[in-house]
Amino acid sequence: MADIIIKNAYVLTMDPEKGDLKNGTVVIEDGKITEIGEKTDESADTVIDAKHSVVMPGLVNTHTHAAMTLFRGYADDLQLADWLEGHIWPVEAKLTAEDVYKGSLLACLEMIRSGTTAFADMYFYMDETAKAVEISGLRASLCHGLIELWNEEKGETDLKEGKRFVRAWQGAAEGRIKTMYGPHAPNTCSEEFLAKVREEASRDRAGIHIHLLETEAELLAMKERYGKCSVHLLEDIGFFGPDVLAAHCVWLSDGDIEILRKRGVNVSHNVISNMKLASGIAPVHKMLEKGVNVSLGTDGCASNNNLDLFEEMKIAALLHKVNTFSPTALPARQVLEMGTVNGAKALGMEAGMLKVGKKADLIVVDMKKPHLTPCFDVHSHLVYSARGSDVRTTIVDGKVLMDDYRVLAFDEQKVLEETQKAAEELIARANA
């Protein structure tokens, strides 16, 4: 007997060998996909009728700061340095562990509702984010943000906490939580510190999540300090490898792209954050052409201002078209790959594709909506017309987290009320 059967669905497998099934069935047992086909002889405790719906792999958000939902809409329309140093960091200084728990739980709620099944996060009080992930049922790769700022003592304290976190949570929540090291960026951490982080990560067999060449200011500061850009600096200290997740990568030269490709570095493209903070346009089409693994991230809610990866897919597809003056750049299918397969690869997760043996991390998208009618091409609809709010059912690790728009993991109203209150109190403390 299986656990869940999803029937009567348009099955978008994202598996190039299998393709799509117009009217198919997906069988789930023990957290994994055990069967995909036209029909099944199995029976199950839970049968989901997915008529007029698409079943697809859950989306993977490869760069966010979940608890920053607390700052949603708090500081908009500012220069990045002013935004971060003048507005966000002063409020972050007043954050408590409880705030981070509430903000993270709200983020998990938003992700469950908008079809994200896994995410990569870098922040502080990460035990709290891990607890929120544990309760919500999502999958995540988490790290404590290390912001050394050339202060040896702070570097040591941060690294110690980063290590404690890596060891405490690796493989937790029945394997749904992975941990990484999170040096903030090459222009906020010294060369020596970055080398030390690399060493510790290798020792612990944990990956590394870092912001990389997000702004031109970073590029200029690096050239001034080291006479080379961030990518060359990291290459020279042996930092790169397929376990590195680099967020943004906006200001890359062709030579930098070649280094990232050669080292198998995973790049998280955070198109909305880059547009909102006017950081620039990442050379995504070039990276994809060269074979770099590029996935999608929302970044935190202070620079987005939501966690809806459907929006991210659409805007990525559009921006790179206008930027290259080529309407054939980043077609819908490729953008779907970025949101699913590539994301799962970046986080080293056996998901991102509906295939027998893969983790049962999947979503059901309701296609019986005015903005999704008529439907000629499901891929096109998912990228150009659908929204996160069209997701009706979210399943992670074979567990139903949202069933036909009803969130089961926790009390949704309570999360909304408590986070609103926590955010108001936090801002009041910061302004006191």
Ligand SMILES: O=c1[nH]cnc2c1ncn2[C@@H]1O[C@H](CO)[C@@H](O)[C@H]1O
């Ligand atoms: O786009 C960004 N660029 C640089 N830093 C960021 C961005 N978004 C969030 N943070 C900051 O990164 C730290 C995570 O540990 C936090 O201080 C967060 O505010």
Ligand SMILES: [Zn+2]
């Ligand atoms: Zn970020």
